[in-house]
Amino acid sequence: MLGWSVEWVDDQETLRATDGLRLLYGTAELSDVFRVHPEGLLHETHLRSVDPQVTRVPGQHALFPTATGDTAFDVFAAAFWMLSRMEEHAIDATDEHGRVRTNDLFAARHGFLDVPVVDEWALWFARSWRERDERVPLPNRKYSHVFTMDVDNGFAYLGRSWWRVAGAHARAMLENRTGEMKARRDVLSGKSPDPFDVYGETGRWTEGLADRRIVFWLISERGEHDHAVPTAFPLLAQRIKETSHWAEIGIHPSYDSLTDPALIEQQRIQLAAVREAPVDLSRQHFLRIHKGAPYPHLQRLGFREDHSMGLHDELGFRAGTCTPFTWYDLKNDQPTDLEIWPHTVMDNTLRNKLKLTPAEGVQAAKWIVDKVRAVQGTFIGLWHESFLSDHLEAKGWRDAIKEITQYAKP
Numbered sequence: 006m007l008g009w010s011v012e013w014v015d016d017q018e019t020l021r022a023t024d025g026l027r028l029l030y031g032t033a034e035l036s037d038v039f040r041v042h043p044e045g046l047l048h049e050t051h052l053r054s055v056d057p058q059v060t061r062v063p064g065q066h067a068l069f070p071t072a073t074g075d076t077a078f079d080v081f082a083a084a085f086w087m088l089s090r091m092e093e094h095a096i097d098a099t100d101e102h103g104r105v106r107t108n109d110l111f112a113a114r115h116g117f118l119d120v121p122v123v124d125e126w127a128l129w130f131a132r133s134w135r136e137r138d139e140r141v142p143l144p145n146r147k148y149s150h151v152f153t154m155d156v157d158n159g160f161a162y163l164g165r166s167w168w169r170v171a172g173a174h175a176r177a178m179l180e181n182r183t184g185e186m187k188a189r190r191d192v193l194s195g196k197s198p199d200p201f202d203v204y205g206e207t208g209r210w211t212e213g214l215a216d217r218r219i220v221f222w223l224i225s226e227r228g229e230h231d232h233a234v235p236t237a238f239p240l241l242a243q244r245i246k247e248t249s250h251w252a253e254i255g256i257h258p259s260y261d262s263l264t265d266p267a268l269i270e271q272q273r274i275q276l277a278a279v280r281e282a283p284v285d286l287s288r289q290h291f292l293r294i295h296k297g298a299p300y301p302h303l304q305r306l307g308f309r310e311d312h313s314m315g316l317h318d319e320l321g322f323r324a325g326t327c328t329p330f331t332w333y334d335l336k337n338d339q340p341t342d343l344e345i346w347p348h349t350v351m352d353n354t355l356r357n358k359l360k361l362t363p364a365e366g367v368q369a370a371k372w373i374v375d376k377v378r379a380v381q382g383t384f385i386g387l388w389h390e391s392f393l394s395d396h397l398e399a400k401g402w403r404d405a406i407k408e409i410t411q412y413a414k415p
Contacts, residue, residue: 006127006328008145026140030081039134042074046082052335054095057086059115065125066117080130084123087325089333094296102291103263107319123326124380146381150413152215153312154388155257156222157233159241161201162192164234184397200396204244207393208251210407214414218252221288224272225259242279255286263293266302288312300332304343315348318358320373322349327382348385349373352392352402363405370409384413
């Protein structure tokens, strides 16, 4: 997180003989060596439930306080505990979609869910050491912005079987949703484009506003929670290929993939065949991750990144960071090369969970962007084609997302 190169040594004599900056993570007190006293967590080899003691360092929460050493807390244990999501392995209660409930998270219970504490700890650690030794380098960090879109439907009205069209039209009639009925008729008759067909337009207006742009496509059989147009529909396949020209492409594994991870590979193969290129980015539908799943499966399949780490009902930092990090396999007690890219703002959260207006959503998102900029982190917004359509109940949200994206520009 600090962008420093480190050489590890395993004994005090080698450390003493080393020129330049020296750091000790241990209990011995050596002259001219900056020391972090280990709380004990990182020397354990088994997975257990941990409820860290909370302390305060200037202006921020901190975990695992220590009575000795040059820092007030074990910054390495604290960072590991947050990033590994060790606490979530001990939480059995879930919501109706098998997700850990946000209110049960340690950061929510202790009032720092909206703070990138791990990034703050890293910067605080660097400042503390630098105060002792001016040779300590400045952190090597740079703010960045990643624009991401989840395609849950593909199209609002096109690509549906006739019985689905008939059923949807009948429900709209019974509920007197005249705007929807007219829009469906206009699209199916060819008078109007499908309102969810936002892909070309999104590629144009996001140009130059983000360091990366990623589109995650839901590729699945229709189910209770999966409503995507099938890739057999030619226009959807065409849009996937066209989107590949301006964005990276990832898989949005279906709802049931959390409990049936074999679906991830089946759907990845299908998406790769459509776009005629490999797929190694993933984000779970409904952000369904629980006790590390499906990370072991993604790791085995050779995925490079997962973008599911985030909150569905609040804005904030689920893992305490806005910096991409590698997943640690707690069950096997070993590091991996699967990168976790945490997002902090989602359109569905702003409108449906927090009940904000588009204008209120813009202000809330800007507040989070400012927090990310303050630590030179990576802001990742999660948007959907339905919100970018500005269609019916999404009215006003396309302009809101545009304003947020412009504000987050690197």
